Amino acid sequence: MKRRGGYAGFLRGVHRYLLFFAMTAFLVTCCMLLFLNILTDTLHITFTDENIGMAAKLTFGNVVLLSLLFTVIDILRRRRAVHRPVNRILQAADRLIAGDFSVRIAPPDFSGADGCFDDIADCFNRLAQELGSVETLRTDFIANVSHEMKTPLAVIHNYGTLLQQPGLSEETRMEYAGVITQSSRRLADMVTNILKLNRLENQQIYPQATEYDLGEQLRECLLQYEDIWDAAGIEPVTDIVDGVRIKADAELLALVWNNLLSNAFKFTESGGVVSVSLRADDTYATVRVKDTGCGMTPEVGARIFEKFYQGDASRAVQGNGLGLALVKRVVDILQGTISVESASGVGTVFTVRLRRRPHE
């Protein structure tokens, strides 16, 4: 990037010189007038035009020289106290623009301008660090997405090729076709979730909140899984207090309940129990979704809200690791909290706590 310099710098120098000249001239003139007046008053000396003229020329020359000296000193001081630190910040900014997020400004010798540059350098360093971590997240996300997408695509491709072989038995053909269907479904679910997450993360204006019956919403969400619990032999248990109304975005919250419930039903074996409870006080509504599924270790529990994190690699086929990231994002947007308690082999409880009315 080209910096302003050369001619403009020269003009600035001249400007500054004129300023110093005016100041010095003003000061010297004032001093001289005072001095000469006192001289005339006390010693009664009268000055002729001749000797005044001579002294005036000499003084003028002195003023010109002094202003020049001041300007030079000022330029040198500025170069040390302003130009050097500014240049270093500019250079660092250039590197940042070029995409080098590791750049940092070392602060020590910016003593010239009362530590102002230290603050700027500090701020710059934090900016670079933030950008760096955003960049890491982004590259991780892309790496994860491409891995998660390429795997099912490769599976589809391979089994598609296998299906083209002549003379396959009916059983094998069905098996291959089944794998293709399953993989494409997995891919489709993931694309849907990525789009939803993306929409939530880039959302600037949040949808308007309406007041509605939270218990009824939970019941309706739970009823969407009626076919699943009938087929899987899972018992749904509800403990929902009547008449809990909440002011929030119903569509966003439905996303939370659906993801929590679909997880609960996914991980619960036949004969297990999925329970939903709703409790409320004046300020908060608390929803618990509990299952008697396989549960998870504390280490897994600590990371489940991360994108693409999946607790058990062998269960990876069942999901895409985005559902709970979505849930977390929505709960954050609605300024609620979500926590998880779980024990391996016993089950999992998700607790969502929401304000019944948003902050004003």
Place this chain on the structure above:
Amino acid sequence: MFKILVVEDDRELNRSVCTFLNQSGYEATGCLSAAEAYNAMYAGVFDLIVSDIMMPGTDGFEFVQNVRALDQEIPLLFMTARDDIVSKQRGFRIGVDDYMVKPIDPDELFLRIGALLRRAKIAASRRLEVGAFCMDADAFTAELNGEEISLTKREFNILYKLLSYPKKTFTRQQLMDEFWDADTETAPRAVDVYMTKLRSKLAACGDFEIRTVHGLGYKAVIR
């Protein structure tokens, strides 16, 4: 055999949906645009239409509006990639009966088409029969083995709803919203009273039962 019109501009998707429906016992005709669909509808009668929204030329919204203007009864199903609530609201407002977001699961499509056709049949005939039990929605009468069972209008409506969607649970609130006045002060538990009355009136009927789904609501289960 039910005839289904599939309007979808992607050739492969259209072909696969039609093939699947044909194999599932329907007679499906595929059209790649709304214009083609209009021609097909001039040439023959269809029982149900499956349509995409984003299509070149006339889009799905306009197509559905035009069809609805001519035919109030025909079941319409949107099959689209647009999953935003605005599109869904618009779709239902102009008169689609069901809305599925791509990628669709063919098995689910089959189930939903079955349900739509069954409801269309109930709606068209205004009669509903479960074994020996029979309801006539025009006369508001219910008969078991040819003998009339007297039901109040609200009891009739609740039962008609439950039997139109067998095995589906309705919450008390959903039933209240539909069969009680909007400004009613009645608590949702009032529904329980009606269920008790219905059960005692239908005690002799062995073809279905009204089952309580604990904490959630009620459903009709056909035996």
